[in-house]
Amino acid sequence: MAESPDRGARRLPGGKPKYSVFSLMRNARRYHQDWQQAWRSPEPKKSYDAIIIGGGGHGLATAYYLAAVHRITNIAVIEKGWLGGGNTGRNTTIIRSNYMWDESAAIYDHALKLWEGLTQDLNFNLMFSQRGVLTIAHSWHELREMSRRVHAIRLNGIDSDILTPDQIKKLVPIINIDQSIRYPVMGGFLQRRGGTARHDAVAWGYARAADDLGVDIIQNCEVTGLRRKGNRIEGVETTKGFIKSPKVGCVVAGHCSVLGDMADIRLPIASRPLQALVSEPIKPELDTVIMSNAVHMYISQSDKGEMVLGAGVDKYNSYAQRGSFPVPEHMIAAAVELFPILSRLRMLRHWGGIVDTCPDASPILSKTDVKGLYFNCGWGTGGFKATPGSGHVFADLIANDRPNSIAAPYALDRFQTGLLIDEHGAAGVAH
């Protein structure tokens, strides 16, 4: 794998007071009345060197790395709603890099390396917890396919181990490994470096660190048009007026086709609802992330004690941020069979996000036919884990106007050349 990435860590050079246990104690003495503002809410300037559309994790990470690594600080992040209010606040926070193809291993492990230490880079507690991600096999065929995959993953230097049902039972005592159930646990594979992070904190940490470097974060500002002159981007029309910029990066997940249509850029994306839910909080009993491709379910326990469950996408295109009931019903049925202890738990919250699914289940990080217009989309159901890596390589793409070796395979032209990166299999459900 590649050498360690340029993290651009400068620990808030802009002069924001640092968060630490001491600042917590100091502020506790003042009844928490004097906490400083984490980021400004500026009015947009007339022009910027670069504009990032979308104030989710990926967009804010892009802005942060543009400022921290590439020293481009005259940037605006434009967000229609509030920071991290889209898919960043709606996912199940799973982080892993156990993908099969070399191209995927490169980008997802790049992200994982950035996750390791990101709390320090941003001076923001992301509650990053490398508790391990365990994927379960329910048939001999699946187990064989899994071991083939594990060997491919290990060849790329990414940790992965096959576990037997007994080892799984030891790791996850509440799992049912009885061979008489409809989809019995036949084995699984574990990435110990995988885990979870606090999703809101990722958006807030990047926002605060980017703001510290001078990035303008403009919330409640919707992009209504992309203005181009001939073959070159001129800027964006927004609800707060026209903002000029020679470089515009679109990082809007489910709405990427809507932005694409504004500039006559065609994308292979279908926007679908992806649902998730949490149970009422219970005492700690699950300290690993469990995924099952065959019964279509993934589960972890949050630090608050809620069981966090997710499954596959709904079957139809939608922009409604809600899906159909049969999907969560199916996900709960699968969870209860594997974890009978969950059967009496009540559901606390249930929601949907709009994910940008791509034909090969791999993202798009690409220049477009319009000079200065870049797209970062197509992460589908698995974007959260890639947040730092996606922002890091996309910032590099925007700054240098050429993809680096990690981003190059993810260009839009792969749908013409046929060099697809098919991750439907490796992805499983929690892609």
Next chain:
Amino acid sequence: MLLIDCPHCGARDETEFACGGEAHIARPLAENTISDAEFAEYLFWRDNPKGVFLERWCHTAGCRRWFNAARDTVTHEFIEIYAMGSLPKSKAAKDAYASAWRRQTASEKAAKPAQKTSGKGAKS
């Protein structure tokens, strides 16, 4: 849960259906002469509108027949359900058909048969 009005069986639960994605994508007949970029329009580029979307559904757990539908992707409302091989009749769906960027693509133009055929394969 969507209630979908199958033209053959009547209103049934969504779980009986499979969604086939964008409708009216015609396969280019001149596949040896059009470019890779144009073929990608047919194969991968997809209309993904926020609003009226023309799509195909199949009643997989029922009559197993395909049909077209015009559905709003924000409200999930089915505006019109119409037969395979035909075009929509309601105004909203007709507008969506006419204004779709796909109508202008080279791949769709290459899908028009050179000489008169039954027209079955070209429009679906």
